[in-house]
Amino acid sequence: MAEHEEILERMRASIVAADETEAMAAAEAALAAGIEPLTALEEGFAGAIRAQGEAFSNLDIFLPELVLSAKAMQAGVSVLEPALKAKGIDAARSGVVVIGTVEGDLHDIGKNIVVAMLRSAGYEVHDLGTDVPIPNFISVAEQTKADIIGLSALLSTTMLRQKDLIELLNLKKIREDFFVIVGGAPVTEAWMNEIGADGYGLDAHMAIEVLDSRTK
Numbered sequence: 331m332a333e334h335e336e337i338l339e340r341m342r343a344s345i346v347a348a349d350e351t352e353a354m355a356a357a358e359a360a361l362a363a364g365i366e367p368l369t370a371l372e373e374g375f376a377g378a379i380r381a382q383g384e385a386f387s388n389l390d391i392f393l394p395e396l397v398l399s400a401k402a403m404q405a406g407v408s409v410l411e412p413a414l415k416a417k418g419i420d421a422a423r424s425g426v427v428v429i430g431t432v433e434g435d436l437h438d439i440g441k442n443i444v445v446a447m448l449r450s451a452g453y454e455v456h457d458l459g460t461d462v463p464i465p466n467f468i469s470v471a472e473q474t475k476a477d478i479i480g481l482s483a484l485l486s487t488t489m490l491r492q493k494d495l496i497e498l499l500n501l502k503k504i505r506e507d508f509f510v511i512v513g514g515a516p517v518t519e520a521w522m523n524e525i526g527a528d529g530y531g532l533d534a535h536m537a538i539e540v541l542d543s544r545t546k
């Protein structure tokens with residue numbers, strides 16, 4: 331629908347312009363027009379923030395501009411989040427998840443989306459935030475009797491911490507107690523296999539699919 335595309339374009343433009351108020355207004359317009367919140371998120375905001383990341387790596391924009399775009403994205407996402415959560419709890423899908431962004435890494439926009447989606451799908455989620463030391467994931471997972479540990483990493487340096495978690499679980503001889511799912515922009519299925527994780531999610535949607543179909 332032309333109106334939908336116009337709103338999605340408005341969402342993208344608000345991220346490029348780093349305009350928090352406009353990002354929130356565009357997100358409200360998307361919901362009012364009946365655009366699926368996940369579509370609004372992925373086709374509106376997410377593409378635009380990734381494009382800003384490209385522009386940053388090509389030196390077309392500088393870090394302060396990227397920070398402001400990320401703030402606009404967070405403002406817009408905050409409008410979409412209740413709609414993501416309201417999508418209905420399916421009691422058949424369940425599990426207790428401890429999730430966070432690994433130590434040394436402050437990126438949390440994508441992780442927060444995964445958290446919102448997991449909650450909407452009926453999972454009990456303990457979100458540890460960002461810059462989380464690996465032992466903390468394990469201690470909270472044990473305290474909360476979690477069956478799933480989710481690790482987000484957006485930097486090629488910090489994705490190594492995902493490997494550390496698996497090694498620590500092996501060392502403590504509790505590897506089999508947890509389904510470990512990894513994600514974040516540099517994370518691939520090949521990396522999941524290399525480190526011996528149980529699952530990987532390219533995006534929030536795939537994260538739910540993988541967890542819903544787990545057998546462990």
Ligand code: B12
Pocket residue numbers: 376379380382383384386387393396397400429434435436437438439440441443444480481482483484485486487511512513514515516530531532533534535537
């Ligand atoms: C926004 C952003 C920032 C913001 C973060 C704000 C915030 N609160 O998160 C700010 C400006 C602070 C920032 C800082 C930095 N950033 Co930055 N950033 C980005 C950017 C542009 C977008 C990330 C994002 O939010 N994407 C949108 C969301 C929706 O997507 P996502 O994060 O990928 O999440 C989805 C999936 O990956 C998945 N997922 C995510 N987590 C998890 C977890 C699990 C368990 C699962 C299953 C799935 C999953 O589902 C999510 C939803 O669909 C990326 C570029 C990119 N292409 O990713 C660079 C990028 C990640 N940053 C980069 C860099 C270099 C930095 C800095 C080092 C810059 C600097 N010189 O200081 C710092 C590092 C700070 C730190 N210690 O963490 C590089 C990393 C390069 C590399 N490979 O190591 C990138 C790739 C940019 C680039 N092209 O150079 N950044």
